[in-house]
Amino acid sequence: MFKKLLIMLLLLCQIIPCMALPYESLTYLYGGTSPIYTNNINRTRGNLSTVVADYFHIDANGNAALSKTPDKLFIQTLQRQGIRVLAFISNHWDREIARKAMAKREAFASVLAYWVEYYGLDGLDVDIENLNQQDRDNFTDFLRILSELMPHKFLSVAVAANPHRLTVGWHGMYDYPAMGRLCDRVMLMTYDESYEGSEAGPVASRHFIESSIKEALRHIPKEKLVMGIPFYGRYWARLNNNTSIKGKAFTVSNIDTITKHYAARCWYDISNQCARATVTVKESDPVIGLWGGKKMDAGTYDIWYEDERSYAEKIFLCRKYGLQGVGSWALGQEPERIWKGYRLWLGGVPFTDLAGHWAEEAIAELYEREILSGIGSALCAPDARVTRAEICVLLCKLLGVAPRDPSAAPPEVRGHWAAPYLWSAIQYGLMAGDGKHYRPSDPVTRAELAAFCENGLRVPNTIDYSQSFFPDVAPAMWFNNAVITLRVFSVMNGMPDGTFRPHSGATRAEAASVIHNMLDVERRDFLPQARSLDLTAEPYVLEPR
Secondary structure, X not given: OHHHHHHHHHHHHHOOOOOOOOOEEEEEEOOOOHHHHHHHHHOOOOOOOEEEEEEEEEOOOOOEEEOOOOOHHHHHHHHXXXXXXXXXXXXXXXXXXXXXXXXXXXXXXXXXXXXXXXOOXXXXXXXXXXXXXXXXXXXXXXHHHHHHHOOOOEEEEEEEOOOOOOOOHHHHHOOHHHHHHHOOEEXXXXXXXXXXXXXXXXXXXXXXXXXXXXXXXXXOOHHHEEEEXXXXXXXXXXXXXXXXXXXXXXXXXXXXXXXXHOXXXXXXXXOOOEXXXXXXXXXXXXXXXXXXXXXXXXXXXXXXXXXXHHHHHHHHHHHHOOOOEEEEEOOOOOOHHHHHOHHHHHOOOOOOOOOOOOOHHHHHHHHHOOOOOOEOOOEOOOOOEOEHHHHHHHHHHHHOOOOOOHHHOOHHHHOOOOHHHHHHHHHHOOOOOOOOOOOOOOEOEHHHHHHHHHHHHOOOOOOOOOOOOOOOOOOOOOOHHHHHHHHHOOOOOOOOOOOOOOOOEOEHHHHHHHHHHHHXXXXXXXXXXXXXXXXXXXXXXXXXX
């Protein structure tokens, strides 16, 4: 009783309420108990919509068996948190017992359907592997029987990725079109591109995942397809005793421990979009415990695994192809920091340095609207100084000002990476210069940021510019009108201490926040379609009565 009460309290008090996720986010619970699973779920920061627990397996006679008694309190508490709970049935790669189960599939399916109902589960995930083309029809019929026995429950099936369109062997057991019809979800196991016994290589390169998705989408509706990501890596090693190891698995969470305790060189493999490490373990090094009781003997290790950058790159494919979501194997094998950026990545924002930043929401929305881009493929650099060119690009995209041919622009503009937008910004009056020099690469201050954005607003000149909002901004200062204007429209505010700090350098995050605030001003007060590069009139003048 105490154990059940403890589990309930942990779940109710520690699990972050599950906010609506942009896509399905599921994970497998494997090799633990309810307290372990509770702890691992808490670490995900509310980033799960479905968990699939290791409650069922196939015994030596091909019968359905309980791996552990499903914990009804655990299941119900998760469901109250808005998390769907499935059980998975697996043969753990044993072909013989899987064939025995398929031979009596009606009785086998009946037991599973009964357990799903009895334990209050939301459905079943079928993870039967290593059958072949000879078993294809029986396996498909098994799924049909389950779908008929559980009309009001969720039916999911885990399938091998098949980018090469293989029809024999393990890949031959899966009838993609039939599974797309019979199941609510198809979990595409887009990992083990390299495997135990293979030559060294990535567990899941971006190319492998994308090719697998494309092939699956030929047969399965995108709304039912979930792509898989691995929370484990693999290593190839030459031990000092002349023993070779090829493709042994280890958890991604272990990489920090390994690289701290042993001599290691880590880098990012751009061609495969994965993380790499070469680790040397000496005879004199201490033995450290890894997940599942593993240890590393003396030798040289070639390790292939995933990190924040590779997860961001791969999870983006969910958005690119409009899939139902992303699934992971298996919860607890990943470092907790992965979950900081997971919601952003799942929503299609690939930055690995944005999670938890004060400007996260504004930057994410600007990225979604294709107004803001990153530095490279995975970084946003929110705290870096923003340049005059970057602000011009942001304002042009916000206002719908198209880039122009910069061939007639001054040399310093014409040769710049943002030349087309710079030339449009100059023509539109967003950026001032002396006709020859515009200093596009110079960083800007907060005062200059305000002036840029005021140029974009084109507001009526009916504001009282003598009023004072900030002690360090006075009417005589060149930027006073811009600061007052942006303050009136709630576009740009001061610092926590009440000052404006006009001469402080502006960051990319501050620029993004101001541009984001201008979205509301644009919609509410000034219609973007009223703007035109050909309309160069000054803001209208009203005489006071």
